[in-house]
Amino acid sequence: MKSMNRSRLMVLAVVVAALAAVLVAGWQAHRAAAVADARADALSAAKTRVPVLLSYDNSSLSGDLDRALDQTTGAFRDDYRKIVTDVVEPTAKDRGISTQATVSAAGVVSGGKDEVVVLVFLTQTTTAKGDRSSVSGSRVEVTMERSGAGWKIAGLEPV
Numbered sequence: 001m002k003s004m005n006r007s008r009l010m011v012l013a014v015v016v017a018a019l020a021a022v023l024v025a026g027w028q029a030h031r032a033a034a035v036a037d038a039r040a041d042a043l044s045a046a047k048t049r050v051p052v053l054l055s056y057d058n059s060s061l062s063g064d065l066d067r068a069l070d071q072t073t074g075a076f077r078d079d080y081r082k083i084v085t086d087v088v089e090p091t092a093k094d095r096g097i098s099t100q101a102t103v104s105a106a107g108v109v110s111g112g113k114d115e116v117v118v119l120v121f122l123t124q125t126t127t128a129k130g131d132r133s134s135v136s137g138s139r140v141e142v143t144m145e146r147s148g149a150g151w152k153i154a155g156l157e158p159v
Helices: 002-054 058-069 074-095
Strands: 099-110 115-129 134-149 149-158
Touching: 002 058, 002 099, 002 115, 002 134, 002 149, 058 074, 074 149, 099 134
Parallel strands: none
Antiparallel strands: 099 115, 115 134, 134 149
């Protein structure tokens, strides 16, 4: 009788251990899927938001810069507002500058569920008074941060 109770206890222990392993594996798979979804969403948001952040037309400068500011969050929002107010807006008005940024390519560098770093390759066309224009390419690392139900730019560093 003792050996039968011991056998049942061992079977029960094996079943409990197997169930625990299945639960842990399921939780890890769910977590990995959530991170993959977050990365994909942040990448998509970066491709959409970065051109808005870096593009403006001299004829609609104030509205364009307000839209650009809406793409940002956190401390970066305050820094960006200062740069726009102190440098971009006066220079664009004075020199009649307009610029259009487009994403050539982008990919996720790192990140998790709430913050993702994206490398963005840009082409930027700038025009100024006197029909002067230039086209340049650049790379920026963009930190995307979850903001409500979406993603906003929390940092931008040229690389």
